[in-house]
Amino acid sequence: MKSLLLAVAATALLAGCATAGGQQQSAQSAQAQQPSSPRAADPYPSTYRAYPGVVTAITNATIFDGEGGRIDNGTIVLAEGRILAVGGADTAIPEGATRIDGNGRWVTPGVIDIHSHLGNYPSPGVEAHSDGNEVTGPVRPEVWAEHSIWPQDPGFSRALANGGITTLHVLPGSANLFGGRGVTLRNVSARTYQQMRFPGAPRSLKMACGENPKRVYGNRNQMPGSRMANVALMRQTWQRAVEYRDRVGRDPNTPRDLALETLVEVLNGDVLVQNHCYRADEMAIMLDMAQEFGFRIASFHHAVEAYKIADLLRERGTCASVWADWWGFKMEAYDAVNENAPLIHNAGACAIIHSDDANGIQRLNQEAAKTLADGRRMGIQISDETAWRWLAINPATALGIADQTGSLRVGKRADVVLWNGHPFSVYTRPQQVWIDGALLYDMNNPQLRPVSDFELGQPGEGDTK
Amino acid sequence: MRALTLLKAAAAAGALLVGTAPALAQTIAITNGRVVIGDGSEPIDGGTVVIRNGRVVAAGAGVSVPADAQVVDANGRWVTPGLVSGFSRIGLAEVDAASASNDTGANSSPFSAAIDVAPAVNPQASAIAVNRAAGVTRAVVAPQASSSMFGGQGAVIDLGSDMDPIMRRRAFQYVELGETGGQRAGGSRASAHALLRNALREAGQLRVTIPGGTGRRQPDASAEQPMLEDQPDFRMFEPTRERASDVLLTRFDAAALVPVVRGQQALLVHVERASDILQTLALKREFPNLRIVLVGATEGWRVADDIRAAGVPVIANALNDLPASFEQLAATQSNVGRLRAAGVTVGIGHINDDETRQIRLMPQYAGNLVALNRIPGATGLSWAEAFAAISARPAEAMGLGGEIGSLRPGRRADVVIWDGDPLELSTGVEAVWIDGVQQSLENRQTRLRDRYRTPTEGALPHAYTPRQ
Numbered sequence: 001m002k003s004l005l006l007a008v009a010a011t012a013l014l015a016g017c018a019t020a021g022g023q024q025q026s027a028q029s030a031q032a033q034q035p036s037s038p039r040a041a042d043p044y045p046s047t048y049r050a051y052p053g054v055v056t057a058i059t060n061a062t063i064f065d066g067e068g069g070r071i072d073n074g075t076i077v078l079a080e081g082r083i084l085a086v087g088g089a090d091t092a093i094p095e096g097a098t099r100i101d102g103n104g105r106w107v108t109p110g111v112i113d114i115h116s117h118l119g120n121y122p123s124p125g126v127e128a129h130s131d132g133n134e135v136t137g138p139v140r141p142e143v144w145a146e147h148s149i150w151p152q153d154p155g156f157s158r159a160l161a162n163g164g165i166t167t168l169h170v171l172p173g174s175a176n177l178f179g180g181r182g183v184t185l186r187n188v189s190a191r192t193y194q195q196m197r198f199p200g201a202p203r204s205l206k207m208a209c210g211e212n213p214k215r216v217y218g219n220r221n222q223m224p225g226s227r228m229a230n231v232a233l234m235r236q237t238w239q240r241a242v243e244y245r246d247r248v249g250r251d252p253n254t255p256r257d258l259a260l261e262t263l264v265e266v267l268n269g270d271v272l273v274q275n276h277c278y279r280a281d282e283m284a285i286m287l288d289m290a291q292e293f294g295f296r297i298a299s300f301h302h303a304v305e306a307y308k309i310a311d312l313l314r315e316r317g318t319c320a321s322v323w324a325d326w327w328g329f330k331m332e333a334y335d336a337v338n339e340n341a342p343l344i345h346n347a348g349a350c351a352i353i354h355s356d357d358a359n360g361i362q363r364l365n366q367e368a369a370k371t372l373a374d375g376r377r378m379g380i381q382i383s384d385e386t387a388w389r390w391l392a393i394n395p396a397t398a399l400g401i402a403d404q405t406g407s408l409r410v411g412k413r414a415d416v417v418l419w420n421g422h423p424f425s426v427y428t429r430p431q432q433v434w435i436d437g438a439l440l441y442d443m444n445n446p447q448l449r450p451v452s453d454f455e456l457g458q459p460g461e462g463d464t465k
Numbered sequence: 466m467r468a469l470t471l472l473k474a475a476a477a478a479g480a481l482l483v484g485t486a487p488a489l490a491q492t493i494a495i496t497n498g499r500v501v502i503g504d505g506s507e508p509i510d511g512g513t514v515v516i517r518n519g520r521v522v523a524a525g526a527g528v529s530v531p532a533d534a535q536v537v538d539a540n541g542r543w544v545t546p547g548l549v550s551g552f553s554r555i556g557l558a559e560v561d562a563a564s565a566s567n568d569t570g571a572n573s574s575p576f577s578a579a580i581d582v583a584p585a586v587n588p589q590a591s592a593i594a595v596n597r598a599a600g601v602t603r604a605v606v607a608p609q610a611s612s613s614m615f616g617g618q619g620a621v622i623d624l625g626s627d628m629d630p631i632m633r634r635r636a637f638q639y640v641e642l643g644e645t646g647g648q649r650a651g652g653s654r655a656s657a658h659a660l661l662r663n664a665l666r667e668a669g670q671l672r673v674t675i676p677g678g679t680g681r682r683q684p685d686a687s688a689e690q691p692m693l694e695d696q697p698d699f700r701m702f703e704p705t706r707e708r709a710s711d712v713l714l715t716r717f718d719a720a721a722l723v724p725v726v727r728g729q730q731a732l733l734v735h736v737e738r739a740s741d742i743l744q745t746l747a748l749k750r751e752f753p754n755l756r757i758v759l760v761g762a763t764e765g766w767r768v769a770d771d772i773r774a775a776g777v778p779v780i781a782n783a784l785n786d787l788p789a790s791f792e793q794l795a796a797t798q799s800n801v802g803r804l805r806a807a808g809v810t811v812g813i814g815h816i817n818d819d820e821t822r823q824i825r826l827m828p829q830y831a832g833n834l835v836a837l838n839r840i841p842g843a844t845g846l847s848w849a850e851a852f853a854a855i856s857a858r859p860a861e862a863m864g865l866g867g868e869i870g871s872l873r874p875g876r877r878a879d880v881v882i883w884d885g886d887p888l889e890l891s892t893g894v895e896a897v898w899i900d901g902v903q904q905s906l907e908n909r910q911t912r913l914r915d916r917y918r919t920p921t922e923g924a925l926p927h928a929y930t931p932r933q
Contacts, residue, residue, distance in 0.1 A: 123787040124794075158786055162798075211562075311920045327910070328592060328822045330562035337914040347920055358787055366829060366890055373891035378914060420839060426832030426890045429840060443840055455788070459739070459767060460795030464843040465786040 044146065046197035048186055050436035055079040057093040058418055061102025066109035066392030066407035070385035076107055078414040081437040086408050105431065106423050108388055109408050110166025110187075110415035113159070113361050114274070114321050114395040115301050115354035119170055119185075119193065120145050122153030123358060133173035134180060138217050138224060139237050141205060142259035143180035145172045149193040155358040157450040158465055160187050161441050162362035164417035164430040167198060167406075169399055171206045171301075174276040175216045177224065177234050179206035181262055182274055184399055188435055189450045202400040204298070205266050207234070209277035209286060210332050231285060238293040241267060272298040272400055274321075278332035280308035287316050299352060299398040304336045310347030319350035319398045323360070324367040324374075341368070341390055342375025342382055352398060353390045364391055369424035384424055413437075492517040493901065494534035495880065498544030500524055501887070503856035503871035505849050514544055516878035519901035524872035537896070543887055545852065547602025547624075547879030547899065549870045550824040551780035551859030552733075552760055552814025555604050556586040556593055556622060556630060558821040569821060570611030578664065579717040580617025581635055582608045588630040592822045594908035597624040599825035600887065600894045602879035603632065603869050605780070605814065605859065607733060607760075610641040614649040614657050615664070618721060619733065621863060623879070625899040636863060637731035637758070638722065643741045643792050658744065660713075665752055667714050668722035728754030731864065733780070735816065738792035739764040746775045758862050761816050763793040766800045769807035778810040778862035782818055783830035783854075801834055801854065802844035812859030827855040832888035851888060877901075 056078045063074035063086065075091035077084040085091050093099065120132040131148035134140045149170060159165035165187050172179035182204035185196040209230060218225030224233050241263035248254045248264070265271040273290070277283050277300045290297050299319035300306060304327065306313060306320035313320055322344070327336030337343070344351040353368045355361035372387045396406025405413045414437035421428035433441040442448040446462070455461050493516050500512030502524060513528040514521065522531075530536060559566035568585035586606060587593075596604075602624050610616035616639035622630040641649055642657055650657035708716065724730035732755050734745045742762055749755050759765065759779045765772060772779060781804070785796045804811045813831060815824050831854055837845030846854060860870025869877050878901035885892035897904040916930045 124790050126791070154788055162786070307914075308917050308920060325823075325826075326819075327595075328560055329819070331560055334560055335909075335913055337910050337917075339914050343914075343917065343920075358789075359784065362784075362786075363829075363833075366833075369890040370829070373893065376891075377893050378918070424890060426829055426888055427836045427839075429836050446842065455794075458788070458794045459764065460788075460797060463795070463797050464799060464837075464840055465797050 044144075044194060044197075046199040047192070047194040048188070048197055048199055049195075050081045051188070051438035051440065053078065053081060053414070053434065053437035053439060055084075055094055055097040056100065056434070056437070056439075057097040058100045058102045058107055058416075059093070060089070061105050061107045061418070062422075063107045063408065064385040064388040064423075065409070066388055067409075068383075068386045068389055070383070074102075074107065076408060076416065078416060078434060078437045081414055083408055083410050083412050083414050083416075085410060100418065100432070102418060105421065106419040106428075107408070108164070108417050108419065108423055109392045109406060110417055110433065110435065111164045111364050111391045112395040112399070112406060113163075113165055113168040113355050113364060114299065114352055114398055115356045116159075116168040116170050116361055117173070117356065118155040118159065118168065118358060118361065119149035119151065119153045120172070121358075122150045123155055133175040135175045135216055138177045138213050138222070138233060139259070140172075140176050140180050141178040141237075141262040143172060144183065144203070145170050145180055145206070146183035146193050146197065148172075149183070149185075149196075151190050151193055151196060152452045152454045154452045154455055155361070156187055156189065157452060158358070159361045160433055161443075161449060161465065162429065163364055164419070164423075164433050165361055165364070166415040166417070166433065166435045167396075167399075167401070168361070169204065169274070169395075171204065171274060174206070174208035174212045177208060177213045177230055178237060178259075178263075179208055179276075181271065182206050184401060186435060188440065189452065198401060198404075200401075200404070202270060202272050203265075204272045204274045204399070205262055207273060207275045207286075209275065209282040210279060211330055212276070227282070231289070234289060235292070238263065238289070238295075242293060266295045267293070269296070272296075272398070274299055274301055274398075276301045278302050278304045280305035283309060284312060287312065287318065298400070299350075301354060302333075302356070304333050304340065306349075307337060307340045307343035308335075310344045310349045313344065313349040314347055317350075319352050319394060320344050321352040321354040321395070321398070323356070324353065324371040338371060338374040339378055339380070341371045342378075342380040345382060345387075345390075346375070346380045350394050350398070351390050352394045354395070365419075365423045365428075366426060369426075372424065384422075387424075491901070492522075492531050492534040493537060493878075493898070494530040495537045495539050495544050495882065496530060497541060498539035498882070499541060500872065501543065501545040501849075501852055502873060503546040503853055504873060505853040505857065507849050508543070512544065514872055514880060516880065516898065516901050519878050521872050521874055521876045521878050521880075523874055537882075539882055542895065543883040543885065543892075545600075545881050545883065545887055546856045546870060546872050546876070547881050547897065548600050548824075548827050548855050549812070549857075549859045550601060550604035550814060550827065550855075551812035551862060552816050552820065553604040553606055553824045554609065554820045555596060555624070555822070555824055556588065556590045556606060557582065557608075558592070559587070559590055561821055567821075570609030570616070572611035574612050576617070576715060577610075577613035577615040577718050578617060578638060578721040579715070580608055581620075582606055582617065583620045583631050583634045586620060586622055586630050588625070588628055591909050593624050593630070594626065594905075595822070595910055596825045597626070597897060597899075597904055598894060598906040598908055598911070600881040600883065600897060601824055601827065602881070602897065602899045603860070604824060605636070605863060607637075607639045610639065610645065610649055610735075612649075614641045614646045614660060615718070616640065618730075621865060623899050625902065626904055627902075632869075633865065635724075635730065637733045638725045639733045639735070639760075641735050642745055643736045643738060643761070644790060645735065654741070654744075661748075662751065664714055664719070664722055665726050667712050667719045668726045671708070671719050671723055726752060726754060728756050731756045731758050733758045733760050735760040736792075737761045737763040737790070739767040739795065741792065742768050743771060746771060746777060749775065756864070760814065762804075763800060764795045765809070766797065766803035767795055769804050769809060772804065773808040778812070778858075779804055780812050780814040780816070780859060780862055782816050783813045783827075784833055797843075798833065798837055799844040802837060802846050805846060805850060805854075806844055810858055810861050811854065812862045813854045814859065828888045828892070829890060831855050832890070835888065848888070
């Protein structure tokens with residue numbers, strides 16, 4: 001039975017390859033994507049296409065624009081996948097637009113999760129699905145998280161329907177010092193990850209400090225077995241990357257090294273560093289390392305102790321992506337405080353709320369609300385609309401897509417959530433979610449509730465989740 | 466403003482008493498509150514809660530304030546019973562991944578059912594203080610099933626800042642009967658059921674004399690009664706009785722299951738899949754005295770009528786909505802609401818969900834169940850039922866509804882004052898009493914927060930920050 005299944009699968013795979021090859025060529029020439037590699041055009045280009053939408057106007061809503069602005073009794077118009085207008089009650093609405101009364105409701109940009117493992121640690125969490133960590137060596141910048149993504153992960157739909165997630169960044173895990181490349185996705189159901197890939201979004205390099213790499217490899221009696229070895233091996237690797245870059249510069253026929261190529265793209269500024277790092281002292285080391293080798297860290301992730309060095313983060317212009325209240329699951333998460341994000345923000349640094357979790361991604365608005373309230377209780381007054389930056393323009397900036405999404409600016413992608421109440425209330429859920437102006441979730445319409453292939457024919461198929 | 470000052474003064478007084486005072490023989494009246502009894506009834510505005518000698522005397526409208534009472538004016542704020550976690554491992558670990566500090570499971574122990582978590586519960590664990598500050602006052606604490614399908618015996622604890630956390634020792638036996646049970650029992654669910662039946666039979670043959678137990682079935686199994694008195698475990702000393710030569714369980718393990726077979730100790734069974742739930746309910750045909758409590762039951766809504774008909778309560782995760790495993794394919798956030806609508810007693814717990822530390826998320830979870838009411842096709846809970854799901858219902862599921870989980874007269878005086886709707890994300894805790902003793906809300910996290918309010922050093926390093 002098993003061998004028969006395998007044979008069938010192999011045939012299907014071959015057939016799939018033949019067709020995909022043709023499509024890929026045409027997509028490549030049509031899109032003329034920016035080559036993100038110094039050595040070759042993007043070999044896995046986005047084939048994402050916006051789904052069709054109708055001209056839509058939401059009126060009479062409270063709008064948080066994602067950059068800290070707020071419009072009461074506001075109107076927003078979506079047309080041809082973009083934000084056509086946003087403003088007060090006097091905003092012009094095109095003839096024939098579908099009108100939605102936003103009275104008592106809130107409009108925000110689609111939520112962006114900068115740290116997700118949907119697709120590479122999908123549900124169900126069986127061993128065969130565990131594709132997030134290449135635990136065969138601590139330096140693996142050649143692997144790409146996107147090549148692990150299973151588009152049928154049911155988690156994507158939950159993130160859309162319950163969390164209003166329109167864009168997410170999927171990263172390799174943190175077992176390795178250099179975990180590989182991360183990828184930014186549109187949260188649309190698709191057959192292939194290429195159909196989800198955010199067009200033009202830079203890829204990232206996942207790096208990891210601290211306990212995980214030294215534990216995974218130290219337990220095998222390999223380097224790194226200590227934090228000092230974490231740093232040594234990182235530095236040695238960056239040095240190799242610098243030398244490789246120089247060698248390629250002198251001799252374009254230098255044999256390609258896919259691992260070092262990723263790092264050179266970081267040095268060139270084309271790939272953004274997303275750095276798993278909990279402890280304040282380790283973040284400070286990483287910031288020095290970035291200066292030593294000439295790269296920039298876009299954001300620390302998990303950054304449980306960011307509040308201790310919020311001044312340093314401000315100076316170096318590195319964001320801190322954090323949970324509201326996770327703590328204590330390991331030593332480097334021991335010094336968590338509920339007020340981390342407000343303390344970071346209050347010091348003038350860039351705070352981001354992230355999930356790293358298939359459940360948490362469904363409630364990032366709630367996570368922001370909790371930490372915001374805790375901050376206010378200690379006297380840090382941040383407005384609701386300012387705090388929405390943590391879910392919108394800040395992650396968009398750290399992902400290099402702020403020109404495309406992350407706020408409700410005219411001309412940006414129409415990634416919009418209409419909430420059925422204040423989005424910082426526990427009693428609120430997304431009512432409707434648009435991605436590039438296409439209505440892809442509607443609380444009141446069971447037809448607009450994605451069901452992944454995995455869920456078909458299973459108990460609970462198509463249920464409200 | 467005046468009331469706030471009063472509260473703060475009270476909190477300071479409580480802090481001074483911490484660690485020195487047992488339940489005080491004093492009378493406290495919390496007046497002018499929006500009082501939530503916690504049993505599923507609607508909040509009562511302008512309510513008063515009177516507590517004396519560590520117990521609730523009265524709560525609600527029109528309650529008179531005793532002349533000798535210390536009065537705390539809640540000034541319109543919410544006053545509720547302390548939250549009860551229906552499932553946790555709080556107090557069993559300081560840092561989960563620091564294995565020496567983690568007593569949740571024992572994967573190379575020679576014992577299984579005999580394991581009793583009580584000696585491992587650390588009342589000074591950081592998680593106790595952190596969760597107490599969020600209004601959690603009681604918790605079911607279960608051992609993990611690590612070396613066997615039996616986790617051992619769990620306790621019900623309070624989160625008070627004294628050195629005596631155990632409220633009910635050996636309150637239940639914990640067993641895995643789903644995917645984990647199959648793995649622990651040799652590789653299949655079928656093996657798990659065989660092992661369980663064998664274990665219960667061996668226990669039935671043991672005929673141990675248990676102090677405080679009669680060996681007879683309780684006249685009404687659904688009646689709320691303490692299941693086992695907190696006495697030394699003499700069963701392990703039973704020296705002489707002959708046992709068959711082919712037994713699988715150690716004498717100590719078998720003895721531990723005697724009160725389970727007799728229905729004197731609850732059996733918490735972790736199952737998720739609908740078919741596993743039905744198989745668990747069917748155990749009562751063979752062992753009629755079992756007092757089963759289902760733990761998990763992510764697919765419970767599919768067999769809700771069977772669960773209700775069996776009179777079996779459920780402790781569920783509130784928000785499971787992913788097919789995280791093949792035993793949770795039908796997961797939906799409507800599970801709790803649908804179970805409740807079918808008439809099942811269902812409380813919220815943290816089942817394999819940061820259960821050593823994050824039971825403080827219960828109000829958020831409960832609030833999310835209220836939110837479901839506005840989604841067509843979903844089934845949520847009313848506000849009052851949602852609150853009960855984190856107070857009275859888990860207590861009732863454990864047979865302790867007469868002791869904790871509500872502000873009905875006679876219950877232990879676990880009371881929380883909140884600065885807003887307790888289920889709302891923006892709400893914080895202003896004061897907590899456990900057994901009538903006001904608790905400190907300070908913990909490592911609040912101390913770190915205060916230390917790094919300003920990250921840049923002043924005249925001296927942060928290590929010199931004076932205690933405020």
